[in-house]
Each structure stands twice: as C-alpha cells, then as structure tokens.
Amino acid sequence: MGGITPLLLLHSERLFTHPSCHASSTTGRHYLRGTLTGTSDTARPDVPAVCRVIWAEQPVVEILNARNDEDLLAAMRTADRTGLDSSIGWPVAFMSLLAAHQAGARLPARSRYAPHGGRDGLVRFTHRLTEDVAWKRTGAGQQRPLSVAADKLGIVAMRAVGLPECLAEAGPAVPRDGSGSVVEVYPVFALIQWGLAGKESYKGRKPEAFPVRAEILAGLGGGLGLSLSERVREQCTRGEHGLDALGRTDETGLHRRGKSW
Template identity: 40%
Template sequence: MRSGGIDLSTDPRKTGVATIEWYTHGARLASASLGADDDSLVELIDHADRTGIDCPLGWPTAFVDYVVAHRDGGLDLDVPPTRAPLLLRATDRHVVRKAGVRPLSVSAERIGSTAMRCAALLSRLVEAGTAVDRTGGSGAVVETYPAAALKIWQLPFRSYKGRTTEAQAVRAKLVEGLATALPWLDLGGHENVCREHDDVLDAVVCALVAGLVLLDRCDPVPPDAVQEARTEGWIALPPVIRPDGPAVIPSVRPRQGSP
C-alpha cells in the first residue's frame, strides 16, 4: 500500500509532500520534496491509499454557530464564560489530554488561513468523486499533527522548525531518532532533504501516521466525539513505540508489482 503526507501551507512553495510505500515487513520513503500546488496535491492523494494532512479539516462547531448567529443579526449572542469551545475542536481537546500538546486554534490563529486552502482542496476532491471522511476512518485523507506524533514517539517535537543553526541541529537529531525508533522504515536516501526542510520532515511524519491509520494501529475516534469529528475533523494519534515491545507494524500485503 502507499500512504501520502502533506504539510500544508498557504504558500505552495512552503508545502511539504511525501509518499511512503509499505511492504511485507517494512516501509520505504519513496519521495519527499518541498513545493506543491493544488494540482500536485490532488495527484498525490489520488495515488495514495490514505494521505495525512497537517492542517485542520474543519472549524469548531461552536465557533461556526457563533459566526452564523452573528451574520444573522446576533441578537441573542452573549460572551461565553469560557471561549474554549470557540477556540478548540473536540479533537484539539483530545490531543491535549492524550499527548500533552495543544494544536493551534483554527478559529483564532494563523493556521486558519491554511485551513481555508485545505477546505478548497477537500471541496475539489469531493467534486471529483473522491471520498472524504473528516474523521479519517475511511476515505482519502486523515488529519495529522506531527508534533503530537513525535512526542508520543518520544522524539524531539519542538525547536526543529526554521533555518537557525539550532533548528537544523534538532532536525538532524530527529531524523536520526526516526531511523532508530522505526527500524523498519527505510528513508530511501531522502535524509538530507528532511534535515534541510522542516516542512518535508513534517510531511514524512504525516505519511507515516496515515499508513498506521490504514493498518488500524491508531486510536479510533471516541464514540461520544464521532458527530463532531465528522464536521470538525479528527487528528489521528499513532501508537507508542517501545524498543522492547512488539513491532509497530504487522505484516503488510505488498502493492501489486512491489518487490
């Protein structure tokens, strides 16, 4: 099978992409690069069995209702005692509880601009007849959050973004850590581009999580959050990796024509 990863940005030049081929006893990073317009992203998604996207797939239901009520006159609007329901989706709160990291607020922070591009991309997929399930349980895409995945894997999840010497050093350590934590993953000669660009490295993590979703190794959406997840999106959290524990991936049936 093949999984894709997209570290989405408002700027196509800053959008990282990756694809991973999964074989009988492991996986290989087949491609990893920086720069992708919407046509390229649609092609990547079409050629993958599941693609992880590092971007919110929706907005908090309470926020959408609040904005619609304001548009329609706002006569019954009150400032809520806490703005948390307007700022964080059900999945964001779940990630805070399970992984101890807080995703950016799609309704109040700059990630909202990226989510607009993502919404247009999802619309394009649906119009073309591609199944989109924002819970990630089926369909072509799943929402991913590299920082949470890296923390769960006990790898560096902060200070690796940017062009500073410190960030580059952290990325080098992170690439080395991935190779150690996931010995079944062949980076396919793409180590340098992962060290050079944090957007590409994030895309690789997205592709890894998307593959683990396909292998049914990620946490399912809790039953009481399914309804919200269908509209707001849901971040897939990968399993904990323990060096002395069982392999993260079971045997995988190769794609047709794979070695």
C-alpha cells in the same frame, strides 16, 4: 466536533516498539501526506511539501514538491491514504457564533471544555473538541494547538477543506471523521507520543536545529524500518518541511494500521 478525529498514538510505547509498524501485509500500498504550511511555502518549488511512502518489502520514500493545489491533488490521487497537517473544519460554536452574528440573533453563550481550560470561556469558539482532547491526552502542557478560528491556522484550513471536495468530484465523497482516504494529523503531539520531542525546537535554520532534526529523522526511520536515501536525508535535515512531511506520512501509515484512537 467540527472536524476530523485527530490522528495520534495514545499509548505509552515509543514508535519503535510497535512491531506492526513494519509493513509486511501492505506490499504495494501507498500512504501519502501533504504538508499544508500556507500558500507562500507550497508555492515555492524549493520547499518540499509532500512525502510519499510506497510500502513494500523495501519501502520507498520520496520527498516531492507541491507548488499548488493541483500538485497536491495529483499526489493525493495516487495514495491509499493522505494525512493533512491542517484542521479540516471549524469549531461548531464558532460557526454558530458567525451565523448568529450575521442574522442579528442572540450570540451563543461562552463556555469551557471539561475539566479545565479556556480564557474567559472562549475556548469553544477558538478550538474544536478534537484539539482540546488531543492536547489534554498527550500531556503537551503549554503546547496548546493553534486556533483554526482565531490564529494563523485559519488560512491553512481554508485551503485544506477544499482538497477533499476536489477529490470527491472524480470519486466517492471523503468523510471528515478520518475513516476515508484523508485523515488529519497532529505533528507536535505525535512526536511527544513517540518520545521524539526534545527540549530544543527542530524548526528553522538556526544551527542547533540541524542535529535535532537528524535525531528525529533517525527515530522515524528506525521506528518504521525505512531505508532512507541520502537525498531524502538531506531534504529532511536541511529544513523542517521535509521532516514534517515524513513524520506525517508515518502517522498516516500507523493510522491505516489501526494505531490511532
């Protein structure tokens, strides 16, 4: 598929209906998610990029800053599992297209994923099967994933693919199928599956986004039984980056408990 299996709960239940969400057998275990939103964001010390949850009888939630890759790697090394909000690979057909073009060979034929989708049959070049399956199974409608091959996500992925490689320099190789210490997470699709995606966007600094973030925060915290400090609540409602980080940590923790596909 050219990347990691997407981390999603493909069930009809909402987040808070999963009793196993509440950590009891994972005391002392860490799950961490690094938000990769581009170098301009993670380079700014005032923008939170990582959320770390230490699972215990009373889970501890921290929103951390990550000014560069070394900050991210340092945090990832303390975790049992990391969820990256980024594609960690490119479509196989896209890679074949580039290789054929460079070699002056015949280009691969255009094609579509079944049962539908793809303008002019280019979808296999722009999107991985991973993203196509996640998009269709979650009922996301028009909210198709960004293309890692032909959209802004490309520069994020170029950075993301280097992180597991750096981790492997001082430890075992990190598999790209989600079975190791790093998994790929899908924020919008997870919120849809958990019943936390409203009509209004939680992104940005417009006034109407603040109550939307507060509602999502309440759902995430309540669903996993997290007691959030005032500082964490402020960081998660002030802007979307802290909330994104917390949400991806929740996804990663659920993946660790086998609540993914």
